[in-house]
Amino acid sequence: MKQESISFLLFVDGNEAYLPVWLQSIKEQDYLQTETIVVTKSPLAHLEALQKQYFIYSFIN
Secondary structure, eight states, X not given: OOOXXXXXXXXEETTEEEOOGGGTTOXXXXXXXXXXXXXXXXXXXXXXXXXXXXXXXXXXX
């Protein structure tokens, strides 16, 4: 059985987190393991202006 990992950005605005539209249908319980890889300030200027941070999660199915 092959394992595949999917990485994506989870944007945080204050206490509210939201997924990109193309990921909204993905449910965490569909995956066997969730691991936080990186927590950092966004390198993107327009996101820094909004004072947002992003989390990169790897989902292993």
